[in-house]
Amino acid sequence: MILVLFIVFIVCLILRFPIAFSLGLSCLAYIVLNNIPLIVIPMKLYSGIDVFVLLSIPGFIMAGNLMNYGGLTEKIINFCNHLMGHITGGLSLVNIGASMLFAGISGTAISDTASMGSIMIPAMKKEGYDADFSCAVTASSSTMGPIIPPSIPMIIAATLSGLSVGRLFLAGAIPGLLLGGGLMATAYFISKRKKYPKHPKSSLKQVLLSFKDTFWSLLMTFIILFGIIGGVFTPTEASIIAVIYALLIGAFVYKKLNFRKVQIIVLDSMKTSASLMLLIGFANLFGWILITEQVPQLISSEILGISTNKYMVLLMINILLIFVGTFMETIAALLILFPILLKLAISVDIDPIHFAVIAVLNLIIGLTTPPVGVCLFVASSIGKVSIAKVSKASFPFLIISFVVLALVTLFPSISLTLPSWIMD
Numbered sequence: 001m002i003l004v005l006f007i008v009f010i011v012c013l014i015l016r017f018p019i020a021f022s023l024g025l026s027c028l029a030y031i032v033l034n035n036i037p038l039i040v041i042p043m044k045l046y047s048g049i050d051v052f053v054l055l056s057i058p059g060f061i062m063a064g065n066l067m068n069y070g071g072l073t074e075k076i077i078n079f080c081n082h083l084m085g086h087i088t089g090g091l092s093l094v095n096i097g098a099s100m101l102f103a104g105i106s107g108t109a110i111s112d113t114a115s116m117g118s119i120m121i122p123a124m125k126k127e128g129y130d131a132d133f134s135c136a137v138t139a140s141s142s143t144m145g146p147i148i149p150p151s152i153p154m155i156i157a158a159t160l161s162g163l164s165v166g167r168l169f170l171a172g173a174i175p176g177l178l179l180g181g182g183l184m185a186t187a188y189f190i191s192k193r194k195k196y197p198k199h200p201k202s203s204l205k206q207v208l209l210s211f212k213d214t215f216w217s218l219l220m221t222f223i224i225l226f227g228i229i230g231g232v233f234t235p236t237e238a239s240i241i242a243v244i245y246a247l248l249i250g251a252f253v254y255k256k257l258n259f260r261k262v263q264i265i266v267l268d269s270m271k272t273s274a275s276l277m278l279l280i281g282f283a284n285l286f287g288w289i290l291i292t293e294q295v296p297q298l299i300s301s302e303i304l305g306i307s308t309n310k311y312m313v314l315l316m317i318n319i320l321l322i323f324v325g326t327f328m329e330t331i332a333a334l335l336i337l338f339p340i341l342l343k344l345a346i347s348v349d350i351d352p353i354h355f356a357v358i359a360v361l362n363l364i365i366g367l368t369t370p371p372v373g374v375c376l377f378v379a380s381s382i383g384k385v386s387i388a389k390v391s392k393a394s395f396p397f398l399i400i401s402f403v404v405l406a407l408v409t410l411f412p413s414i415s416l417t418l419p420s421w422i423m424d
Contacts, residue, residue: 002293005030005286019332020275023282030289041285048284049277052236053159057152058273059239063220063246065265070250070257072217076101077119079214082207085199089191091127092137093184095120099141100148100180101218112142113375117382125383127197132393133190135379139390140183140397142375143364146330148176150224153330153363155235156280157356160338166229167419171357174418175408179361182400190396216249229422276331283335296340303344310348314409317341318362325366326373333363357415361408365401368394 008029012022031040080097084090099116117138124134146153149169158165202210223245224238233241250257290296303316321341324333338359345355367375370391380390408414 001030001034002295004033005289018275019329020279020282023279023286023332027282027285027289044285044288045281048281051159053155053165053234054277054280056155056235056239057276058269059236059243060150060152061272062265062269063239063242065269066243066246066250066257067217067220069261069265070246071254074119075214075217075254079210081199082202082210086201087188088198089188089196090198091120091124091129092133092187092191092196095124095137096141096180096183096187100144100176112145113139113378114382116142117379121379121383129196130194130393131383131385132389133194135383135385135390136393136397137187139368139373139375139379140394140401141180143368143401144176144180146360146364147172147179149173150221150238151360153334153360154356156331156334157338157360160335161342161352161356163352163356164423165235167353167423168356169225170229170419170422171353171415172360174414175357175361175404178407178414179401179404182404183397186396186400216253220245220249279332280335283332286336287339290336290340296343299340300344300347304347308348310350311410313344313348314350314358317345318358318405318409321359321362322366322369325363326369329374330360330363330367334359351412351416353419354412354415358405358409361405365398365405368398368401370394
């Protein structure tokens with residue numbers, strides 16, 4: 001009967017059903033065919049979302065929307081432009097740099113692609129950058145959102161495993177910076193080869209003034225991160241503080257938020273949060289079925305039957321997660337696979353914090369992996385370029401992402417040094 005579960009799920013994905021409904025319909029088919037009482041569905045749905053730390057997700061979503069509507073994106077882009085605009089291909093570096101800074105607020109790759117892309121892709125095209133390159137840079141740089149803290153996928157991973165949210169946030173910082181540096185280097189060399197334009201160099205005064213203008217936006221990330229790490233407040237409390245802070249800054253400092261905009265933001269945040277919670281609930285039901293059918297044990301035995309060497313196990317897990325990440329949204333894939341694969345990783349002596357970073361990094365790289373990387377589709381629709389052209393242009397950035405993934409996989413200290421220094 002487990003075959004029915006997967007067949008219905010795959011068919012729904014092919015028919016372009018939302019992931020939450022694909023999970024729900026496949027679970028319903030399994031439960032009906034196995035004569036399981038339907039009361040199981042609401043029970044498992046509720047137990048999946050009845051976790052205190054998950055209350056932080058609506059807060060972070062709303063804080064990100066408030067800062068975006070409140071003019072944060074333009075402030076960050078302006079600051080990065082003053083810093084790097086004078087370099088050849090400077091606007092592509094601005095795109096990546098702004099994504100690194102904005103990542104600390106958006107927390108998700110798709111929202112980063114949509115918000116940054118709507119501004120940066122038209123601007124890059126206007127200045128003479130190829131449309132496919134502009135889309136590829138935007139989609140690739142968005143993968144830093146779920147790695148650089150605060151990160152919604154890291155909160156999900158902590159919820160599923162009982163790991164410290166603060167440690168996971170810190171563990172993702174250095175891999176996120178490595179990824180950003182690699183993408184910048186790639187964009188620079190491509191820009192030099194294609195002779196993309198650059199801006200006049202900004203004076204120190206202009207840089208400082210733009211930093212002053214952006215300071216209040218960036219401060220929110222540090223308040224959230226160091227508040228959680230220092231034990232001042234929980235992730236859920238941090239999300240509420242972030243909402244209040246974003247509202248005050250947007251309304252009284254940047255003066256771009258009014259009552260009408262706040263109404264739109266609240267409604268939009270409610271829709272996003274509700275769809276995400278529904279996804280979490282159905283994924284919990286899906287996971288319960290997998291456990292009932294002993295699928296985790298089957299996966300573990302198959303992988304360990306091939307090799308018990310931890311690096312070989314990590315290689316096989318990486319391949320599996322990259323494949324899944326190409327067609328499944330990051331959070332859905334984490335909810336279904338992370339608990340299963342974490343047990344396998346621990347059985348071969350892999351640190352759970354290290355493994356969580358590897359899992360999230362794999363799945364977000366999948367978002368920009370052809371042929372069905374979701375971020376590629378978002379960027380191509382904004383830039384009005386075919387997905388084939390965007391996929392081809394993103395290939396050099398994808399190679400760099402795989403290099404960073406290999407380094408993070410092979411050298412645990414990249415992920416574990418910062419949490420050890422600060423929290424131990």
